[in-house]
Amino acid sequence: DQQVKQNSPSLSVQEGRISILNCDYTNSMFDYFLWYKKYPAEGPTFLISISSIKDKNEDGRFTVFLNKSAKHLSLHIVPSQPGDSAVYFCAAGGSQGNLIFGKGTKLSVKP
Amino acid sequence: EADIYQTPRYLVIGTGKKITLECSQTMGHDKMYWYQQDPGMELHLIHYSYGVNSTEKGDLSSESTVSRIRTEHFPLTLESARPSHTSQYLCASSQGLTTLNEKLFFGSGTQLSVL
Numbered sequence: 128d129q130q131v132k133q134n135s136p137s138l139s140v141q142e143g144r145i146s147i148l149n150c151d152y153t154n155s156m157f158d159y160f161l162w163y164k165k166y167p168a169e170g171p172t173f174l175i176s177i178s179s180i181k182d183k184n185e186d187g188r189f190t191v192f193l194n195k196s197a198k199h200l201s202l203h204i205v206p207s208q209p210g211d212s213a214v215y216f217c218a219a220g221g222s223q224g225n226l227i228f229g230k231g232t233k234l235s236v237k238p
Numbered sequence: 239e240a241d242i243y244q245t246p247r248y249l250v251i252g253t254g255k256k257i258t259l260e261c262s263q264t265m266g267h268d269k270m271y272w273y274q275q276d277p278g279m280e281l282h283l284i285h286y287s288y289g290v291n292s293t294e295k296g297d298l299s300s301e302s303t304v305s306r307i308r309t310e311h312f313p314l315t316l317e318s319a320r321p322s323h324t325s326q327y328l329c330a331s332s333q334g335l336t337t338l339n340e341k342l343f344f345g346s347g348t349q350l351s352v353l
Contacts, residue, residue: 170344
């Protein structure tokens with residue numbers, strides 16, 4: 128039973144437009160969430176995180192929104208650039224255990 | 239910046255061989271992890287360690303074993319490789335001893351192919 132779900136395996140966006148990647152979770156005990164970016168044949172790199180006591184965290188072109196009542200978070204990238212093309216993993220954690228990862232969404236940003 | 243190294247980057251071996259995947263970090267992190275990841279799938283935790291002489295099994299059952307004799311080194315060993323072990327293996331480390339706001343730093347991974 129997946130506790131962290133990324134229901135869109137892929138997303139294609141035009142350069143300069145907004146990319147929105149979604150993530151749903153089932154465990155209300157998660158108290159922080161992270162997004163990682165992964166290029167092929169490389170390890171994931173940390174992008175941005177958010178604590179469950181917040182509903183928004185921004186870092187440059189990247190913003191993460193958290194809706195606790197809906198158990199949903201999203202990553203917004205604006206403006207999108209071709210170098211953003213990668214697989215994005217959502218992860219959730221809490222005091223009860225290790226990070227749980229989603230299956231990832233492959234983002235393609237077209238010039 | 240994160241300094242965590244994995245070798246080899248790519249490995250193609252025959253069935254039945256014993257292999258060791260190396261992972262080292264220079265950040266002095268106590269906690270280290272091994273994940274297994276296949277294309278289109280989530281990262282599955284197979285082993286982790288809280289520090290020297292600590293090893294724990296992860297959420298995904300694995301035939302591999304790990305050791306943690308030194309803080310900076312966390313090798314993974316497969317005694318007899320099989321085609322079902324073909325996957326990408328990712329090593330990671332983190333500073334915290336608790337999971338609260340834990341940020342993982344990942345190595346570049348080892349892509350293992352067992353023929």
